[in-house]
Amino acid sequence: MIYYDRTNCLVNISNSILKHFNIPTYHETHQKLDAILENNKDKKVCICLFDGMGKYIEELHEEYIPFIDAHNKFTITSVFPPTTVAATTALLSSKYPCETGWLGWTQKFPDHLNPIIMFFSEDDVTQEAYVPNTWETYKYETVIDRIVESGKKADEIKSFLLKDSSMNSFFNIMDGKLVKNDFLYAYNTEPDTSLHELGTKDHRIAKIMQTIDKNMVKIVKKHPETLFVVLADHGHIDTKYFLLNEHEDFKECLKFDSVYLDSRTHAFYVKSDEKETFIKLFKQYYGKYFDLYTKEQVKELKIFGEGKPNKDFEGFIGDFLAVSNSEYGIANSVDHTKLKSNHAGGTAKERFINVAIFNAD
DSSP states (O other): OOOSOTTSBHHHHHHHHHHHTTOOOSSOOOHHHHHHHHHTTTSEEEEEEETTOOHHHHHHTGGGOHHHHHTEEEEEEOOSSOSHHHHHHHHHHTSOHHHHSOOSSEEOOTTOSSOEETTTTEETTTOOBOSSOHHHHTOOOOHHHHHHHTTOOEEEEEGGGSSSOSHHHHHHHHHHHHHHOSEEEEEEOTTHHHHHHHOTTOHHHHHHHHHHHHHHHHHHHHOTTEEEEEEOSOOOEEOEEEEGGGOHHHHTTBSSSSOEEETTEEEEOBOGGGHHHHHHHHHHHHTTTEEEEEHHHHHHHTTTOSSSOOTTHHHHSOSEEEEESSSEEEESSGGGGOOSEEOOSSSHHHHEEEEEEESOO
């Protein structure tokens, strides 16, 4: 199965931005966005990404986002896996996860036993810094970088880097940066952070989204010279968990006592003489809840995207890839089961994203 649309995903959106600024593209652009940008070519452009606020989450709380809901123009897919590490990197780089090497929350490096948290460049078990730093090793040129190189003004805002990470502060800073730039990328960790903690249906999620919606009303009206594109990186699904150590016979097939990538998409590293046993036991214990692919199938289907794979790509995807088609994930430990809602799996709830457009002529 292909979990993303090659002509209608985050990578196409990003390449349309490059095309709009007359910068060479890496992949196909998004035809609907191309037309909108062409009709508004004299306007500034701002991409607002609200982490986790996929189509399913918007539908659950649509009464709280009337402004955004009224301006939704089309629906796209995330990339695979639909998780922040892979998806925001894809949007910023205009490339697929297989190209950038940014595939999941944790990845397996050949010189290190424990999973490495990609965004933090640290050991997921000991919290010790991993050297060489992941950001340097898998460095990529962003849309912002390329727009600046072309002679235009571009900037970004990331809420987790702000001293005051409140929604009001985020929009106030956006307000100031919009005046100075031709392009702005504005990323906010909400509602993803709260979705993980509270689940998809909690009333506090609705309140967060209502705050986003009200702030969008204000900033869109204040900046009529700016075309706003509002989207997410992925959706969310309420999640239950199996523990990796539940079945000793299954665990004995593995080279390493960890799950890599994400709880809903796992790269398994299997002992060479245990592969048949692994497949049998995986189907017995998890086959109802996960789709299983060999490394060869992953490459043949281009599950992690198009383009020339990163030099370390094959090492990151393991011997087998398990993709959740249900509400279940597999966790390394009880600590990893605390997230009530999660993403990175193969369901529609995680995959689809609405794209809202504001101030379009």
